[in-house]
Structure formats: C-alpha cells, structure tokens
Amino acid sequence: MRQIKKQYKYGQKFDSKLELFFYELLKKEKIPFEFQVPYELMPSFRYNKSTVRAMNLIVDFDFTSHGRNVIVDTKGYQRADNKLKWKWFKYTMKNQQPLIFLPKSQKECLEVIQILKKL
Numbered sequence: 001m002r003q004i005k006k007q008y009k010y011g012q013k014f015d016s017k018l019e020l021f022f023y024e025l026l027k028k029e030k031i032p033f034e035f036q037v038p039y040e041l042m043p044s045f046r047y048n049k050s051t052v053r054a055m056n057l058i059v060d061f062d063f064t065s066h067g068r069n070v071i072v073d074t075k076g077y078q079r080a081d082n083k084l085k086w087k088w089f090k091y092t093m094k095n096q097q098p099l100i101f102l103p104k105s106q107k108e109c110l111e112v113i114q115i116l117k118k119l
Helices: 017-029 080-092 106-118
Strands: 008-009 010-014 034-042 045-047 051-052 055-062 068-071 097-103
Touching: 008 017, 010 017, 017 055, 017 106, 034 080, 055 080, 097 106
Parallel strands: 068 097
Antiparallel strands: 008 010, 034 055, 045 051, 055 068
C-alpha cells in the first residue's frame, strides 16, 4: 500500500503535498473556503447488541458556505474504500448536487482554480 507523507504548515496538518499546494493556491487567489469538512454518510446504529460506528467522509475543501456549490478533494491516489465513500457522498448530496473536483496533480489543481474564479 502506498504511504503518503503528511505535511505540516501554517499550524495545519495536510494529508499530502498536493493538498498543501491547493491550499496555498486558494490563499494566494483569496478564494474563501472551509478546510477538512466532515460529512456524515451514515449515522451510527445498533446491530445485535453492538454499535456500528458512523461512516464519515472528510472533504479537503468545501466552498458551499461561501456562495459556490463546489467540493474539492485532492487525491493523488484513491483507495477502493474511498471510492465507495465518494459514491455514497454523491448519493447523500443528490438534492444539492455540488460540483465535485478530485484533482490528482498540480496541473489539475490549477485548472480547478480557474473554474472557481469564474463561478
């Protein structure tokens, strides 16, 4: 399994260099956002006298509370369980239908910035 090294800067923990790169682009362009926003995909529940934990997805960058119906999650590499969570996330967001971007490179991050500037 591929190990991605965490980055620490600005008093924040970033899950990857790509996440830090996109964060710095947003700050440079003065585009407002929320960072590492949790979404509950399924609440916890009881099953045969045991508790099943809630299923959550933490998105890297959320612009929905800043007038843009956009979610961005930087993903250089995506595990199978993460693909399933994103499918479930889209299902839970079917009424809002935000634009979802999953840039995998710095070039793709720059393209997303250009789209955000136009919205």
